Amino acid sequence: xNLRECYAxxxxxxxxxxxxxxxxxxxxRFLRKLEQNPDYDRMLTAYEQxxxxxxxxxxxNLKGVCxxxxxxxxxKCFYDICExxxxxxxxxxxxxxxxxxxxxxxxxxxxxxxxxx
Amino acid sequence: MQKILIVDDVEMDRExxxxxxxxxxxxxxxxxxxxxxxxxDCFGTRLSLVILDLLxxxxxxxxxxxxxxxxxxxxxxxxILLTGxxxxxxxxxxxxxxxxxxxxxPFHSKVLxxxxxxxxxxxxxxxxxxxxxxxxxxxxxxxxxxxxxANEFLIDALGxxxxxxSLESGEHVQRVKKITRTILEYVNRYYPEYSMTGEEIEMIxxxxxxxxxxxxxxxxxxxxxxxxxxxxxxxxxxxxxxYGCEILNRFKLQENNFFHYCYDxxxxxxxxxxxxxxxxxxxxxxxxxxCQAVSLADCxxxxxxxxxxxxxxxxxxxxxxxxxxxCGAFSDKILRCFTMAKDELFMLA
Numbered sequence: 001x002n003l004r005e006c007y008a009x010x011x012x013x014x015x016x017x018x019x020x021x022x023x024x025x026x027x028x029r030f031l032r033k034l035e036q037n038p039d040y041d042r043m044l045t046a047y048e049q050x051x052x053x054x055x056x057x058x059x060x061n062l063k064g065v066c067x068x069x070x071x072x073x074x075x076k077c078f079y080d081i082c083e084x085x086x087x088x089x090x091x092x093x094x095x096x097x098x099x100x101x102x103x104x105x106x107x108x109x110x111x112x113x114x115x116x117x
Numbered sequence: 118m119q120k121i122l123i124v125d126d127v128e129m130d131r132e133x134x135x136x137x138x139x140x141x142x143x144x145x146x147x148x149x150x151x152x153x154x155x156x157x158d159c160f161g162t163r164l165s166l167v168i169l170d171l172l173x174x175x176x177x178x179x180x181x182x183x184x185x186x187x188x189x190x191x192x193x194x195x196x197i198l199l200t201g202x203x204x205x206x207x208x209x210x211x212x213x214x215x216x217x218x219x220x221x222x223p224f225h226s227k228v229l230x231x232x233x234x235x236x237x238x239x240x241x242x243x244x245x246x247x248x249x250x251x252x253x254x255x256x257x258x259x260x261x262x263x264x265x266x267a268n269e270f271l272i273d274a275l276g277x278x279x280x281x282x283s284l285e286s287g288e289h290v291q292r293v294k295k296i297t298r299t300i301l302e303y304v305n306r307y308y309p310e311y312s313m314t315g316e317e318i319e320m321i322x323x324x325x326x327x328x329x330x331x332x333x334x335x336x337x338x339x340x341x342x343x344x345x346x347x348x349x350x351x352x353x354x355x356x357x358x359x360y361g362c363e364i365l366n367r368f369k370l371q372e373n374n375f376f377h378y379c380y381d382x383x384x385x386x387x388x389x390x391x392x393x394x395x396x397x398x399x400x401x402x403x404x405x406x407x408c409q410a411v412s413l414a415d416c417x418x419x420x421x422x423x424x425x426x427x428x429x430x431x432x433x434x435x436x437x438x439x440x441x442x443x444c445g446a447f448s449d450k451i452l453r454c455f456t457m458a459k460d461e462l463f464m465l466a
Contacts, residue, residue: 020226021136030133037129060172061127064201067223068133075223 003027006111010071017070030069031112037065040105043081047098052085059085074108077101118143119165119237124153124181125199126173130222134168134199137226141234142166150176154184162193162244165237169216171200171207182214191215193244195236199224269323276326279333283341283425289418290326292465296414297407298322299461303454304406311406317374321407324378328386328411331361343425355395358384378407386411391446401448409451416444417455421466432466 003024007014021027039058046054059082066075081097084090121142125131126149135144142165147153150173157164167185171178178198185191195217200207203221211219217236220229273294277287301318304311313321332340335357339350346354361383369376385408388394390401394412404412420435430438436459438444440452447455455462 016223020224021133026136030129030136033129033132039127057172060201061130064222065127065129065133067201068130070223 001111001114002116006115007070010108010111011073013070013072015070016072017068020068020070027069028115031115034065034069034112035109037062039065044102052088052090056082056085071108074101074104077104120145120160120163121166121168121233122147122153122156122160122164123168124150124173124178125170127170130170134224137224137229138168138233141230149173150178150181150184153181157181157185157190157194158188161190164194165241166233167194167196168199168233169196171198171202171211179210179214182211182216186215191217193240195240197229197233197236199229272323272326276328276330279329279340282333282337289422292418293328293411293414294322294325295465296417296462297325297410299458299465300410300413300451300454301407303457304410304450307454307457308406308450313407320375321378321382321410324375324382325411325414327361327365327379328382328415329357329361330364331357331359331383333364334360341425345426355387358387358396381405381408382411386415388412389445390448394445404448406451409448410454413439413447413451413455417462420444432463435466436462 001009004014006012007017017027018024021030039061043055043058043062046052046058059078063075063078063082066072066078077097077100081094081101084094084097119142121138122145123131123134123138124147125134128148131146131148135146138144145156145160145164147156153167153169154176157167167181169178169181176184178200182191182196182198185194185196191214196215198211198216198219199222200219201222208219217240218232220232273290276290280287280289298318298321301313301321305313305318335354339346339354342350362380365376365380365383384396385394385399385404388397388399388404388408389412390404390409392398392400394404417435417439420430420438421432423429436455439447439455
């Protein structure tokens, strides 16, 4: 799978990310760094410990990174969680939102792993 | 290449932003507000731009702006606040703290680069303009000083012409100026009803140089007579106060404070508080305090100087003669200032 196909599969915005970074190898370099970003694991830990301030900070960071990479559906998932905990304890949507972001994050990382060099 | 600073606590955000900005700038990075403040302190105005995240641990973006404001740097270095938080409150705060612009993540690279370039150019232009203005202000101040110095030279030269005609050295004019200034400083300190600015005291001291300019119109026979003048000669000599005013009127360019000081001093530096002076026989407070100061200075210096018709008195002797009223009546206030200034006046003598 090439980069354009990968973005299409993830419903992400290829044109947007290419406007930003101009060259595919630069986008690839940053996509591969996404999996190493510690904020995702920190978010899960904060979620398990009901540390909502921690969930807010990490999802806030992740929505920014994913947005810059043009991964708009994933960025939207992080945005929804971030807003859910902005003022403290979340509502009933919280757990389904976290489950959804886990699925989408895994799908994104898998898609990135399948990219041609 | 111009240097910019990117401040963001998320490493990937920093690197992605640096990737874009390095097309146009040399990029420095700080991982939080505290590190940013250190780099800003270190590089100062060698930084052409700061791109600043809002939410960060330790010091946030607003703390960095506050730090820059405290060091007078928000007017020197443009700051773009690049944030994922788009609330009216944070935007208003950022502008209040001195941010030059606010942009939101995810950024559009062409827009960001163009705004960065516009701000860098704007602030460079502003710095250059301020620098030019400072240089021109200094030049103007220097010209003003030179002009003031040239003016003073001309006034002193004119004031000294009469002394040279009297075969004197020209030091009288200089001493009268200094004595007048010294007495007026005491007047200013102890009699607030006559409050004068430092500039006014300087102007009056300078005007004092012309107190005897009217003597130019007095003939040599009278001016240099090595004897007591006849009543008629003395009457003509007294006219130097009026002649001085006529000379000044002929050269008057505009009615300003300096002209008025010169005019009043020429006319009234021989008036006495008891009304026995000349040419107008003014009494008490009718005589402006600065004319009284020049009158006293002229009198004291005349006593301590050798003239064609007399020897010089010692300063102490001259001081006692004035205090005893042997040289005409002076007001209590001006005599009190004269008394307080005694030591300084003796040094000038």
